[in-house]
Amino acid sequence: MDDYFDNLDATEINLKYFTEHHGDIYKAYETYGHLVHTEGGPLDQKTCWLIKVALSTECQYPRALQTHILKALKSGCTEEEIEHAILLVAPSAGFPKTMAGILILRKILEETAVTSIH
Numbered sequence: 001m002d003d004y005f006d007n008l009d010a011t012e013i014n015l016k017y018f019t020e021h022h023g024d025i026y027k028a029y030e031t032y033g034h035l036v037h038t039e040g041g042p043l044d045q046k047t048c049w050l051i052k053v054a055l056s057t058e059c060q061y062p063r064a065l066q067t068h069i070l071k072a073l074k075s076g077c078t079e080e081e082i083e084h085a086i087l088l089v090a091p092s093a094g095f096p097k098t099m100a101g102i103l104i105l106r107k108i109l110e111e112t113a114v115t116s117i118h
Contacts, residue, residue: 011063045075050085057086057101058093065104070112079109 019026037048049072056065072082082105090098 046072046077046081049075049077050081053082053085053101054089057089057097060097060100062100062104065101066108069105069108073112079105 037045043051049068052068053065053072056062056068069082072085073079083102086098086101086105089101
């Protein structure tokens with residue numbers, strides 16, 4: 001898991017490259033994501049972010065999971081709600097994916113100086 005956090009700079013560099021060379025595609029993708037999130041249906045913002053946390057955990061997309069955890073916190077989700085969303089992944093997608101998600105959550109809480117739940 002440390003490799004993921006060590007590679008954040010590479011991810012940022014690659015995103016910069018992509019947006020510079022394919023800006024219109026990235027903007028369309030970003031707009032689509034925003035519209036689905038805000039106008040796609042009746043779910044409130046907190047629920048949308050918790051679903052995205054669970055999906056990112058299941059898909060093992062650490063960069064997306066990190067982003068979704070931070071946005072969930074910003075939208076008012078509690079640490080307990082976010083952890084619960086991650087725990088819900090285990091019965092369907094497996095315990096190792098859940099444990100990886102919990103590790104990312106704990107790392108973020110530690111880095112953002114948010115009080116840990118445990």
